[in-house]
Amino acid sequence: MKLFSCLIFLLGLLSGPVFATATNEAAVADDPVAEKRLQELSKELRCLVCQNETIAGSNAELAVDLRREIRGMIRDGRSDNEILDFMVSRYGDFVLYRPPVKGITILLWAGPIALLLIGLLVMRSYLKRRNSRVASNSPLSAEETRRAEALLKEIEDK
Amino acid sequence: MNRYYWILGAFAALVVLLAVGLNLNPRDVPSPLVGKPAPAFRLAVLNQPGQTMGPEDMKGKVWLLNVWASWCVSCREEHPVLVEFSRRGSGTPVVGLNYKELRGDGAIDMRRVPAEQEVPLALERANGWLQAHGDPYLLTVMDIDGRVGIDYGVYGVPETYVIDKNGIIRMKHTGPVSPQVLGEKILPLVAELNK
Numbered sequence: 497m498k499l500f501s502c503l504i505f506l507l508g509l510l511s512g513p514v515f516a517t518a519t520n521e522a523a524v525a526d527d528p529v530a531e532k533r534l535q536e537l538s539k540e541l542r543c544l545v546c547q548n549e550t551i552a553g554s555n556a557e558l559a560v561d562l563r564r565e566i567r568g569m570i571r572d573g574r575s576d577n578e579i580l581d582f583m584v585s586r587y588g589d590f591v592l593y594r595p596p597v598k599g600i601t602i603l604l605w606a607g608p609i610a611l612l613l614i615g616l617l618v619m620r621s622y623l624k625r626r627n628s629r630v631a632s633n634s635p636l637s638a639e640e641t642r643r644a645e646a647l648l649k650e651i652e653d654k
Numbered sequence: 655m656n657r658y659y660w661i662l663g664a665f666a667a668l669v670v671l672l673a674v675g676l677n678l679n680p681r682d683v684p685s686p687l688v689g690k691p692a693p694a695f696r697l698a699v700l701n702q703p704g705q706t707m708g709p710e711d712m713k714g715k716v717w718l719l720n721v722w723a724s725w726c727v728s729c730r731e732e733h734p735v736l737v738e739f740s741r742r743g744s745g746t747p748v749v750g751l752n753y754k755e756l757r758g759d760g761a762i763d764m765r766r767v768p769a770e771q772e773v774p775l776a777l778e779r780a781n782g783w784l785q786a787h788g789d790p791y792l793l794t795v796m797d798i799d800g801r802v803g804i805d806y807g808v809y810g811v812p813e814t815y816v817i818d819k820n821g822i823i824r825m826k827h828t829g830p831v832s833p834q835v836l837g838e839k840i841l842p843l844v845a846e847l848n849k
Contacts, residue, residue: 544683544809544810545809545810547681548710556810557754557757557758557760557800558805561804563801565804584686585686586686586687586804586805586806586807587682587683587686587809588683588685588686588807589686590683590684652688654686
């Protein structure tokens, strides 16, 4: 069933505009402002059935139910934050497409930056080491210069 | 040579990270309801016309709330486990929450079901299923429109909640209850809560 609704959604994606699904429902379409808010909020919320879709894009049963629930709350004059809190208190942080910054998600948010910094440090130490190796290569000694010239001359003479 | 160990180490770390990450079950979403009071509801009881039931009726008991539906394929997998559990007479009541019996069934076009037919049809289907597969429940309540399911954060049927004597949710299991989950997770917790 879940797979089926995911497939249906994919088909929908291929065949037409993504938000066609939302317009099929009895909408608060008479109120474009509310409908816009619904769209914005739905894009912030993950459909837990098709986990990598937002509620706005998913045609899964639960997504339809949750859109209906959000519509009801908009009609009741609840604020965006109240609506998001309603969802988080039931489905957890996972329902938010942009997870909040807190202890458990710090790796998620800071991880890429930390990796970048580590990369920069490694690159710096590598460049430093290489530079010092190049710099320490002392020029040829007098004896070596004589030998090198002799060899070059030999080649020229041939 | 030293450098190769370094690369090898980094590669091994990556393998471990991916092995752990890819073996996590993405459906295991921690429920924010664990440790919180079971959301209140009042729903009609299957086969007891006029009767309703809510979590407060179970105060003083450790009980399981099992979300099921006749269209749910995985429920068929876990059902024998629950039937066996109640047959053994553990004394732990299991309440069934029938979730969207009709509306949740992808095979049914709700536009073709007359509104006044929905409830009788849902009851009939739920009953038929329990007769065919056995009824492990103390009673079953009917969440026709899935509203209660939303309050409980239901996103995949079956789901099972362990609720303590004070009506606090102590555990949520998403997906079918296997004998292993029952024996290793649910029963020890129930025993602990019953102390």
